[in-house]
Amino acid sequence: MASIAQKRGTKPTGFRRLLSPDLKTREVIAAYIFLSPFLIFFTIFFIRATIASVGYSFLDWRLLRPSPPYIGLENYAELFNDHIWWDSVWHTFYFAIMTVLGTTIVGLAAALAVTRPVRGAGFMRVFLYIPQILSAGAMGLIWNWLLSGQFGVINYVLSFVGIRPVNWLGDPNLVIPALSLATIWWTFGFPMLIFIAGLQGIPGHLYEAAKIDGANGWQAFRYITLPLLRPTILFIMVTGVIAHFQVFGQPYLISGGGPGRSSWTAVIYLYNQAWVAFRMGYGAAVAMTIAIIMAVITAFQFLVISRRVEY
Amino acid sequence: MSLGKISLPNYLGTYIFLIAIGILVLFPLSIAVSQSFMTNQEVNRWPPKIIPTEPTIESYRALFTQQDIRLDLWLRNSLIATIGHTAAVLVICTPAAYAFARLQFPGNKILFSLLLVTIMIPGQVTLIPNYMLMRDLKWLDSYNALIFPGAANVFGVFLLRQFFMQVPRELEEAAVLDGCGYLGRFWHVILPLSTNAVTALGIFVFLGHFNDLFWPIIVTSTLATRTLPVGLSIMQSSYAGQYRPMILAGAVVSTLPVLIVYIIFQRRIIQGVTLTGMGGR
Secondary structure: OHHHHHHHOOOOOHHHHHHOOOHHHHHHHHHHHHHHHHHHHHHHHHHHHHHHHHHHOOEOOEOOOOOOOEOOOHHHHHHHOOHHHHHHHHHHHHHHHHHHHHHHHHHHHHHHHHOOOOOOHHHHHHHHOHHHHOOHHHHHHHHHHHOOOOOOHHHHHHHHOOOOOOOOOOOOOOHHHHHHHHHHHHHOHHHHHHHHHHHHOOOHHHHHHHHHOOOOHHHHHHHHHHHHHHHHHHHHHHHHHHHHHOOOHHHHHHHOOOOOOOOOOHHHHHHHHHHHOOEHHHHHHHHHHHHHHHHHHHHHHHHHHHHHHHO | OOOOOOOHHHHHHHHHHHHHHHHHHHHHHHHHHHHOOOOHHHHOOOOOOOOOOOOOOHHHHHHHHOOOOOHHHHHHHHHHHHHHHHHHHHHHHHHHHHHHHHOOOOOHHHHHHHHHHHOOOOOHHHHHHHHHHHHHOOOOOOHHHHHOOOOOOHHHHHHHHHHHHHOOHHHHHHHHHOOOOHHHHHHHHHHHHOHHHHHHHHHHHHHHHHOOOHHHHHHOOOHHHOOHHHHHHHHHHHHOOOOHHHHHHHHHHHHHHHHHHHHHOHHHHHHHHHHHOOOOO
16 A cells, blocks of 8 residues: 555655555554553553652551641651661661672672683582572571571581671671671672673783783782773672662561661661551652662762773 | 693682682582471571481471461462563563664654663662552452563663664565565564573563562562562561471472572573673562
8 A cells, every 4th residue: 555655656644644654654653563562561660650659758648548648848857857767778888888899809709710711610600600599588598597696507607716606687786797798698699790701801912911021910910800890890889789779688588677677778668667657658758768869879889980980 | 630731739729719619609508408307406406417417308398288388379479470570571572672773763762761761760669659559450469460560671671672783684674575564573583583682681580570579578468379489588487486497498499490490591591691781680
């Protein structure tokens, strides 16, 4: 049909154009048909939900109340004055920074080891990634037990190097480092694999040249590997901070947020407000604040990155 | 172990490091497996026992006979929800990625950049409104609640678009000469040439959803509708004090399906991590 219209040299207009569209129009129609399932789902579950979340955050909405009153910024004011919230945010930062540093260092060390021409390197890549595939559920159950103060195997191992039993999950000062330790064990596999790819991208002749110039292994690492890995390291740290700031499973399962509230994280706080206390409006304000904090972190990281790249 | 042409002293440090980190990775897992074969008395002992004196499968039997532990249902729920969600993501995202990669329509670039900006918004923002939607649709405690929210995966579209753009245009043009429409070009040219990317995305969406905890905690509330990770967390809160070996057995049993998937697809998964920048969580 379209070809007839084109042969005549006239373009059909209006309704007829829709019935026998030319190639360009057909492409547009096809594009929107291809896009429509995505756009429908995206509109319902993302756009609508995000806008609704902003709206909810201005309501005093407890789940059982039929018509929630508008209270303006009161939820935000309450949140800003709640020291439990700021403690939770601090725990989250503390956890995220320690975990990101830990996974980056362990991941890089493991990547350096398995990219050397040693036996079993291929097997070790596959093997060292295994913790990463565990669910938060399985990982949490195992580490809740390993870190137990009374019968925990971690304390038993430490006793061999003369460290007296430590109440990891019962000491407010140790619980976040303990959760971080478990998380480093659980998630260093991802940085390792990304670093392996980064290391393989460094041309071998650079190391040969350094060797000729008399550089030792440390110098080659310091002046070739590290600078050339910088983009990879930054990628790992930026994505790591974002991912670990949203930590929920580990405190929920390993320490139950305790002792007291000393391992409450931002998302645990959100969970407790929205699904334990059923304060949906307040919970939405918490979620919006989490989003703002994460946007600030990301912006800050990009600022640091762009400044570093300049020289 | 014969070291052949590799000189030992040069790599001695590397071997020591690899053995050490290998032990550190294996240790927590092997303790969980080993102590799951112990009795309750044997586990609650100081110094802890590493190897059971008389291995018993009692905790595994208990795991499958306790009235309030339904690993079978939880595994079934997890599998149906995860397979359904993965299928939904692929069905929804591949055509959209094709449109963004290859089709000219007004707003292509703007729409795509807007999508990229939304990646910055963390998932917590949509939790409460989507939970309320599930409640209003009467979808709580149903597979729908576990399958459809999040099926419009922006990162998936972004990733697939990158790969679809790499398919040479000449191949699509050849298909046009053969009389292929847009659907034909998408189905017979673009998809077959991007199987690596599509499977990698599928595997990571699968692993991530199978292991997800927060969303299933809030949208399921009965014993029969829980998923495996949520079931485990409930099991821990009701049994951790009394019967530890059974908890460990639960962790072991629930890990086996994922471990099998990992062993079968290990090469694809390892390559997929670098291909996609996704980690399975």
